[in-house]
Amino acid sequence: MSRSMVDLETRVALEDFYIHEAELLDDRRWEDWLDLFADDIEYTAPIRVMRKMPASDTVDELGHFDDTKASLTLRAKRLRTDVAWCEDPPSLTRRFITNVRVAEVHDSGEMLAKTNMLLYRSRSDMGAYDLIVGERQDLLRPGGADWLIARRRILIDQASMSTKNLGVFL
Structure with missing residues (x-):
């Protein structure tokens, strides 16, 4: 991603957007979190692998998840039922979103953003606890009061995850 400067007001607003998103997830307010996504969202997390150079370290054809707005909505609804055994009792979570990098794309106002x-x-x-670390690559589209996330690609920094399940959203 080539970096382009955005004005300070946009940068602060974007950081606030990501802080708000983390709060919604940590507070289990999934319905409000879903409102941050465009209807055509692509929400993916490819598998990471350890390979010798110059091979890619991701397998995009295979992932931890590959969701749309409909499947994200179903996952969120399921978490409110008694059949979401992987989250019963619910996990206690805290998300830290840092190192926001922004590059403006197109005249439409869409932006590419990367966050850790x-x-x-x-x-x-x-x-016992899990630590999951990675990079999120988002395509943000102007919409509503802020932005809508139109695409999210999550690169988890573990080729072999120690968590027993991924019943939470990243």
Whole structure:
């Protein structure tokens, strides 16, 4: 991604947007979180692999998930039921979104943004926890009061994940 400067007001507004998104997820307000997405959202997390150079370290044809707005909505609704056993009891989570990088795209006002993500997830009373770290690559489209996320690609920085499930959103 080539970096282009955006004005300070846009940068601060974008950082606030991502902080708000993290808060919605940590507070389990999935319905409000879904409102941040465009109807044609592509929400993917390809598998990471360890290969010798110059081979790619991602397998885009295979992923942890490959969601649309409809499948994200179903996943969120399922978390409110008693059949979401991987999140019963619900995980305690805290998301940290940092290193916001922005490049403006097209005259339409769409932007490419990259952020670093750290997710702390606690699942029990025994002190065990998961740390999931990665980079999120978003295509943001002007919409509503802020932006709509039209595409999100999450590159998890683990080829072999130690978490037992990915029942939370990244």
